[in-house]
Amino acid sequence: MNALFDILTVRMDYDHKVLVIIDQTQLPGKEVYLELRTPEEIWEAIYLLKVRGAPAIGIAVAYGLALCAERIQGEDFGTFFRQFTMLKNYLAGSRPTAVNLFTALERLEKCVLAHRQEPLEKIKQELWREAEAIRKEDAAACRRIGEWGLSLLQPGMGILTHCNAGHLAVSEYGTALAPIYLGQEKGYHFIVYADETRPLLQGARLTAYELQKAGVDVTLLCDNMASRLMAEGKIQAVLVGCDRVAANGDTANKIGTSGVAILANYYRIPFYVLGPTSTIDATCPDQNSITIEERPAEEVTEKWYAHRMAPRGIKVYNPAFDVTDHRLITAIVTEQGIFYPPFDFSRL
Structure with missing residues (x-):
């Protein structure tokens, strides 16, 4: 694989619990990675095109919503879901055209509702699994798109x-x-x-x-x-x-x-x-x-x-x-x- 793929467009640093993106507004002059922690930072990174491309936006917002949801305080599902929905709606406002953004947010909401009878910590773990699945599915899909396109x-x-x-x-x-x-x-x-x-x-x-x-x-x-x-x-x-x-x-x-x-x-x-x-x-x-x-x-x-x-x-x-x-x-x-x-x- 060539040197280009050493660049990680968007990934989750699970050890430090930060969303890491390469700041595309600084390319090609500098390869700068940003660490995003808050809903505001994630929203701004998407709106200002620091992360861009429909699939990359979908991956970033999935990781971002899972990250923000993990920090929701409260013991009951109702409180958690109200705050989760507010975060989801806020992040949805960052870009209106790329459908992947909305698809990723809907997938995470369905994940929450599918596990609503389970402890909140279990729901948060399932959100991480869903976000990671979105990234892995994208990587596999891109390879197959390349093969079909090359034909x-x-x-x-x-x-x-x-x-x-x-x-x-x-x-x-x-x-x-x-x-x-x-x-x-x-x-x-x-x-x-x-x-x-x-x-x-x-x-x-x-x-x-x-x-x-x-x-x-x-x-x-x-x-x-x-x-x-x-x-x-x-x-x-x-x-x-x-x-x-x-x-x-x-x-x-x-x-x-x-x-x-x-x-x-x-x-x-x-x-x-x-x-x-x-x-x-x-x-x-x-x-x-x-x-x-x-x-x-x-x-x-x-x-x-x-x-x-x-x-x-x-x-x-x-x-x-x-x-x-x-x-x-x-x-x-x-x-x-x-x-x-x-x-x-x-x-x-």
Whole structure:
């Protein structure tokens, strides 16, 4: 396994009872690990993108809720559950779009209710087991996503990716980048192009960083340069991750993804969405039911610049995500297989 996987995106330090994450806002300049102890610290780490990527957020919030629940005082279940529910609802407010966050919180709530007749200490132990299960399931799923995704690719392909759906976004390997890492192990020699992903530059700061660290041939480009690459015939496939997949296959991902899908459709390039089945939201019929987070204007006007780069008082539109219409998606790759249009997830 390459040096990239020495980095631990999110883990629980059980000896010291702290949630440990790598602070992704400080990459690629510094590899800094943060120790999170309080609900406020966990909420802030998720909201400020210190931990990001739908699966990694799910793992972090599961560990975080188990950690906070262990500190609840009281002898009776009713008191415990009221405080647990307050913590759950508070953490749920950190990000609105990534379904893994809510799935993880619901799993822990179901765990509590399933053991409500048992002593509180037993319930707290079961919460730790459930949180750890979420992490282990993610690691196994990412490996399988990589294997399914690699079956769609050929050695030497030029691949475009948007945002970061790699090791830093999950517990291990990644989703959209998992086939690239498996291909690297098998000598496929992919040529990867990474969109910088404005305005938060996840492609420039994170994807380029981790691919380079893994020894992959990677080239960074501005988001608006993808069309030129495709016109030159340098892209044979597009691989992206997902934060929420609706029942009809409409997919929410980092802002700019839908534009890449439209370009790929025009140039007849396969557009693949890769993610665990936990990102498929059966309760969400289509894109009209997906809440899109809008973030602060300063991310566009000031962040990353030595000096402000926009007029003061200018209005700013800054959605964190967009939705790719299911008709633009060639296939959705999960740990349970590859789904082709028309998308039917009923067998999951």
